[in-house]
Structures are given as C-alpha cells and as structure tokens.
Amino acid sequence: MMQPVDKIIFGDNHFFGINHMSQEKAQQLAEKFFDISAIYAVYKTAIDSGIKAIMLNSNERAKDICKHFKDNKSKYPELNWYPSIPYPHKYANLISEKGIMATINEILFKNNTPIDAIGMVTKGGIGLIGKDAVKLMQMLIDVEVKMFKGLNIKVVFLQNIITDLMLGYNVRIIFEEYCNYIRKKHHATPGLITQNMPILKAKLEEWGIEGVVICSSFNKIGYLMSPDIDAYLEAAKKNDPTKYQLMAMSTLASGAIPAKEAYEFINSQNIQSVVFGASSKKHIEETASLIKI
Amino acid sequence: MNNITMNMKKAKIGIIGIGRMGMTHYSIINSHPGVEIKAVVETSSFISGFIKKYLTCVNSYLDYLNMFEKEQLDAVLICTPPTLHYPISCRAAKNGVHVFSEKPFTTDCKKAAELTQLFNKQNLVNQVGYVNRFNDVFRKVKQYLDSEVIGDIIRFKSEMYSRTITKSEEGKTWRDSRENGGGALYEVASHAIDLVNFLIGKPDKVTGSSLSSIYSKHVEDAVNATFLYKNGISGTLNVNWSDESYRKPTNKIELLGTKGKILADQHGIKIFLKKRDLVNNFHEGWNTLYITDLFKAVPFYVRGNEFTSQLYHFIDCIHNRTLKNVCTFHDATQTLEVIDEIFSDFELNGKLS
Numbered sequence: 235m236m237q238p239v240d241k242i243i244f245g246d247n248h249f250f251g252i253n254h255m256s257q258e259k260a261q262q263l264a265e266k267f268f269d270i271s272a273i274y275a276v277y278k279t280a281i282d283s284g285i286k287a288i289m290l291n292s293n294e295r296a297k298d299i300c301k302h303f304k305d306n307k308s309k310y311p312e313l314n315w316y317p318s319i320p321y322p323h324k325y326a327n328l329i330s331e332k333g334i335m336a337t338i339n340e341i342l343f344k345n346n347t348p349i350d351a352i353g354m355v356t357k358g359g360i361g362l363i364g365k366d367a368v369k370l371m372q373m374l375i376d377v378e379v380k381m382f383k384g385l386n387i388k389v390v391f392l393q394n395i396i397t398d399l400m401l402g403y404n405v406r407i408i409f410e411e412y413c414n415y416i417r418k419k420h421h422a423t424p425g426l427i428t429q430n431m432p433i434l435k436a437k438l439e440e441w442g443i444e445g446v447v448i449c450s451s452f453n454k455i456g457y458l459m460s461p462d463i464d465a466y467l468e469a470a471k472k473n474d475p476t477k478y479q480l481m482a483m484s485t486l487a488s489g490a491i492p493a494k495e496a497y498e499f500i501n502s503q504n505i506q507s508v509v510f511g512a513s514s515k516k517h518i519e520e521t522a523s524l525i526k527i
Numbered sequence: 528m529n530n531i532t533m534n535m536k537k538a539k540i541g542i543i544g545i546g547r548m549g550m551t552h553y554s555i556i557n558s559h560p561g562v563e564i565k566a567v568v569e570t571s572s573f574i575s576g577f578i579k580k581y582l583t584c585v586n587s588y589l590d591y592l593n594m595f596e597k598e599q600l601d602a603v604l605i606c607t608p609p610t611l612h613y614p615i616s617c618r619a620a621k622n623g624v625h626v627f628s629e630k631p632f633t634t635d636c637k638k639a640a641e642l643t644q645l646f647n648k649q650n651l652v653n654q655v656g657y658v659n660r661f662n663d664v665f666r667k668v669k670q671y672l673d674s675e676v677i678g679d680i681i682r683f684k685s686e687m688y689s690r691t692i693t694k695s696e697e698g699k700t701w702r703d704s705r706e707n708g709g710g711a712l713y714e715v716a717s718h719a720i721d722l723v724n725f726l727i728g729k730p731d732k733v734t735g736s737s738l739s740s741i742y743s744k745h746v747e748d749a750v751n752a753t754f755l756y757k758n759g760i761s762g763t764l765n766v767n768w769s770d771e772s773y774r775k776p777t778n779k780i781e782l783l784g785t786k787g788k789i790l791a792d793q794h795g796i797k798i799f800l801k802k803r804d805l806v807n808n809f810h811e812g813w814n815t816l817y818i819t820d821l822f823k824a825v826p827f828y829v830r831g832n833e834f835t836s837q838l839y840h841f842i843d844c845i846h847n848r849t850l851k852n853v854c855t856f857h858d859a860t861q862t863l864e865v866i867d868e869i870f871s872d873f874e875l876n877g878k879l880s
Contacts, residue, residue, distance in 0.1 A: 461824060
C-alpha cells in the first residue's frame, strides 16, 4: 500500500524559460525570473496560498533554490519536495560536445568524487562501469539528488526523456533497481515521468513493480499523450491507487485549454495528484481552487 | 498500428553506432510492433558492455562487416560518425538491406548520386534523418504552400540556432573536421537547408555565403547564405550552433508570398493574410496556430513526435512497398549539393584578401 502523495504540487517549468507552445513566452519567462529573488517571491506567494508541495528539476539554478529553502527551513517546516532528475539538457549538450564517456566522467568527477566511483575506476577502468549500468545509475542518482538533501523529499522522479528512452529498451532491471534505490538509499517514493503513461503502466504491471508515482501529461486535447488520449482514459480508469499514484502535468496543454475547462476534465478522472505552474497570486489561487480530485 | 503491420513478418533490424542518435532510434524503433532488433554494432566498450549485459536478445558486434556476414537483416539504421555512412550503405546494398542513415549520408555529392542510383535500382527503401520533414508544424506549412494559401512565394528566411558548441574545441573529434562530416553546415544548417528544399525546392544558385568560427578550430560554427531561384524567388539562410541564448535547438522559417506571410517554428504557425481564406477558415490579418492545434499523437514518444514519425515511416515503407518513401537519398543528395555550393561560394567569394 503506497503513501498518498500531495494532491496539489507546485511545478517549476515557468521559472526556467520552458514553454511548449511559444518560444517568445519562454523567453519572457526566462527574463522575468532571471533574478532568483523573483522565483523566491513566487514560491512565497504559492506557499501563502496553501501550497505544501514543490516539484523541482535538478538544474543549475535548483541548487540555489534548495539552499534557500534549507537556510529557511524553520519558516517552511511542512513543505514536501518532489525532485525530478536529471536536468536532461546538461547531459545532451555535454554528450554532443564530448561524447558519452567524457560526459559521465565530468558529471561524476568534476565536483563530486564518490568513493565508489573512484574504486570502480581504479579496479577496472571506466569501461567497466558500462557493464554495471545499475551501479552507474546509482552514482548518477546520488549526484543529482545531492542538492535536495536536508529537505523533506517525498518522491524522486526520473525525467521523461530518460524514463521513455529506457522504456523503449524494455529492460526491467533498470526500472526495478531505480525504484529500489530511491526507496532504500534516499528514503523516498520512486516516481517516473513519462509521455507514454499507458505503455509504462502496463510494463510496470507486467514486471510486478508497484508503489510508484507515475507523472504524465494529462489534458483533454491529448497533447503529449502517447499513444492516444483514449488509452490514457482507460489506464486511469482501471488504475488501483494503492499500487500506482497518477500525477497529471501539462493539464492546460501549455495554455491551449482554459483553466476551468481543463480542471473539470481532470476532476472527472481517477487521478491522485496534479502538478501545475503559475506566477501570479491570482492564477495560483484560482488553479488551486479549481483542482478537486 | 495498421493491419498491414499486424499481418506482416517482423522486419529484422541492425543498428550501427549507438551514440546519441543511435540510442534514441533504438528505443523508438523497438516500440514498433513490426520490428525485431537483431543486432547492434558499437565499438565503445562502455556501450557494448551495456548491450551484452542488459539487451540479451540482441547480438552485439564491434565491426559492421562482421554483422553483415553473420546476420540475415531486412534493414539497418546507420548512426555512426558520418565518414562511415557511405561504406556501410554500400555494404547494406550488397546484402539487399534497406537503409535509414543519419545525415549527412555522405559528404561527397558524387557518392550521394551513386548511392541513390544503387538503392533505387535494387528497389530498396532509403531514408536520411532530416527530421523536419516529419515535424507536425512544417508538414502543415508545406500543405498551406501547396494549396497556395499565401500565393506565390517571393522571399523567405530559413534559420536554425542552438547551443550545441559553447566551448573551445580541442579539434580532436569528428565534429571538428569537415572531411569527417563535422561543422555547423553539415550538422545543423543541413536541417535548415533541407527545410528550404522541402518547402520551396532546391535553389538554382547560392551566393553571399559566409562561414564563421566562434569556438571550433577547424570548422564553422555559424553560416549565412543567400539562395536564388530562376523563377525570381530569393531567400536567406542564417544558422548558428554556438548561440547560447537558445535553450533548445530552434528552427524558424519565414515565407513572404503574394497573398500573405507565414512564420513558423517548432511551436506553431503565424499566418498573415491580405484577404480572408474561407477554405482554411483564416481571417484577414494575423492568424495563429499553436503546436497544440497541429500535433498528431505518435504511438510511442521519446524525443519529439517527428523522431517517432520518421522511423515509423521507414518501417512502414518496408512493410508496405506501395507507400511513397519520404526524405530519400535523392532528397538528401539535393541538400548535400546546396551544402557543397555554400562551401565553394565561400571559398571563391567569401574571403577578403
């Protein structure tokens, strides 16, 4: 039986110049939140409005955000954290520039020198790490989760680019070991972000991997929902929340659906949690009041 | 999944080169119900170690020649550094194997024409990874141009920006060598050029080319050129893969026609019309279509709908030989010819003495 997650979670895409619908909008957001104190101000507004949970991707700016909340922990004692790892563009750009091995080297050894990693390298050379992808994954998880240590971590999510890439490879042990490691080492619930929720959920069931939070796009126009919206509706309807908690993201489809309409749809689904982003007090409060799951 | 795929024997696939693209392609194509991945070729011990341990149904090879000798394959995906694309395609044709190649499928126009002829003669499916042709937005733009929504094209602008190379290169990898298919023109500008060929057609003349190095030692990081057409159309190309103001690679196209204008990027389309268009329900002035209005859900998503669409198209062409293959060696040869002209134009006219 899994622990229920927070029903309403405050996301972070809007802070980092991410908007799926408009490059211009993304640039405006990046400008607006250039000054990190503008981000803290929005968090304060959200928390004052009753938000108790935050999802945050482990990008470079997240380090400062985590530090801010650790330094002010007494002010926000009840805040739950939902990190998502890794920051995919960091890896993608490094791989383009340097290749896969050099990227792993840099991520693991630049600012972090886990003893395990050094041990592995001296034992058999870096090539050996590839033969133990599980060990490598565990080391990378530790590097990414490090910035969140000291905060109340509820769920650690794997970003969709990694989840869906590995889902395509159809390798059970990677998912199994990810979930086990998040539970045992980081004392949190494992989470998987995906753009293929019905396919992922069916696989997890087939593999007997339970107790996982599955976060996916969920909106009435079927945007970023593969294979199609009907498969999502069916999978959600049949879901047993004691085995999988479903979390909806992209509920407004980057603004294509008006909030009221979007959440009327979400509220009618068997969904346990919603992650959303907004910057103004009005929008935060309006969205939070519309979510009735 | 269509009925044809359901009833067909699975296509046996080999993937050669498991770098960034090979890794993505493996995941996507493995989700196709009409596919069975039989073999992988990878020289790095790190990747091949992973394959041997975790993908036990797949045979792993260090050498593609060895794979072609031992495996009975229907098709291969070629995702190696570019210099190997040509010899691998030749070897594949010898075995009667269909080919999807990452771009550039060769850097030599003569070899490109030769491969096109070879594959067409043998009636083999041949496709190159110019993924914009499968993008929901750019497909829609093509449809609007074909139905003359903005009338006859007068001028255009094709742009692509990314933050791919943002540090000084040591000049040791294939990416920092033009001979090996590296540099912004082959790797990034080729997408913007292919988009021009797809939407407007191949230019008749290239002029005003400039290539600049920003970080790379031996190759260009930014490219400009002007394209001229015999029918009077002209357009510009502006590409930079060292532009840190872009978080993600961005393609943009602007087309001015006799009846209006189209601006498009991966996020959507803006259309300005001088007069109302009843067929498409566009009013006079500006009209906006977002990606959320235009997308078509794909069966399995890894990195964007277009990446799934292009590989599913390749497989569907193998299963159903009546389908018209898109983004073929012939199309890619035309893109390569434009690239060659930019290099020649820059050598001849682009340098101040």
